[in-house]
Amino acid sequence: MKSKVRELRQAAGLSQGALGEAVGVSRQTINALETGRYDPSLTLAARLARHFGSTIEEIFDVVED
Amino acid sequence: MSLRTDRLPVSRVNIVLVSAFVVGGLVTLVLGHVLQAAGLFLAGAGGLHCALWARRPTARDVTRLNALEWRDERDRRLGKDALSVVGATALALSVVELVVVSILALDAALWLAWVQVLVLGTVWGVSNSVAVRRG
Numbered sequence: 568m569k570s571k572v573r574e575l576r577q578a579a580g581l582s583q584g585a586l587g588e589a590v591g592v593s594r595q596t597i598n599a600l601e602t603g604r605y606d607p608s609l610t611l612a613a614r615l616a617r618h619f620g621s622t623i624e625e626i627f628d629v630v631e632d
Numbered sequence: 633m634s635l636r637t638d639r640l641p642v643s644r645v646n647i648v649l650v651s652a653f654v655v656g657g658l659v660t661l662v663l664g665h666v667l668q669a670a671g672l673f674l675a676g677a678g679g680l681h682c683a684l685w686a687r688r689p690t691a692r693d694v695t696r697l698n699a700l701e702w703r704d705e706r707d708r709r710l711g712k713d714a715l716s717v718v719g720a721t722a723l724a725l726s727v728v729e730l731v732v733v734s735i736l737a738l739d740a741a742l743w744l745a746w747v748q749v750l751v752l753g754t755v756w757g758v759s760n761s762v763a764v765r766r767g
Contacts, residue, residue, distance in 0.1 A: 584689075592703070592704035592705065592706065593693065593703050593707070595692070595693040596693075596704050596705070596706040605706050607705070608705050610705075611705060
């Protein structure tokens with residue numbers, strides 16, 4: 568799944584580790600999200616949206632089948 | 633089975649595994665088998681070391697998975713995927729073991745092989761039911 572996590576994180580001046588710590592996941596999970604290798608749970612997506620003051624739809628490009 | 637335990641120094645499953653080695657080592661020592669006891673203590677110490685190593689903030693994800701020290705939802709998903717392969721492999725190997733032991737007609741081993749297949753089959757059925765209920 569495509570996402571805007573990387574650009575939002577870089578705009579906020581955060582490292583992957585710092586963002587991971589802020590939302591309760593590992594640096595590798597943030598990296599996997601940014602590279603589209605991992606689809607987050609609804610809980611993590613909501614946590615990221617709240618962290619960036621955005622919505623899940625704005626951050627994640629959910630492609631409908 | 634939850635492997636993520638923020639308040640504990642290592643995961644619950646590692647506490648169980650290390651405890652099994654330590655208790656087994658103590659019992660073996662009491663029974664007078666010093667070398668075997670030393671082996672069990674060493675295995676327990678090694679397992680504990682690996683678990684603590686995997687809990688470091690900078691540990692790689694594969695290190696955490698190998699040590700059963702899941703940190704977040706991605707670790708849990710990957711770990712469960714990997715363990716499901718282990719389970720399927722164990723089930724297949726058990727059936728092969730049952731067939732081989734039946735051909736060779738080894739009574740004690742045959743009984744054990746039957747128990748193993750039945751237990752693994754039951755665990756598989758229960759796991760599937762739980763997974764379906766959780767959706």
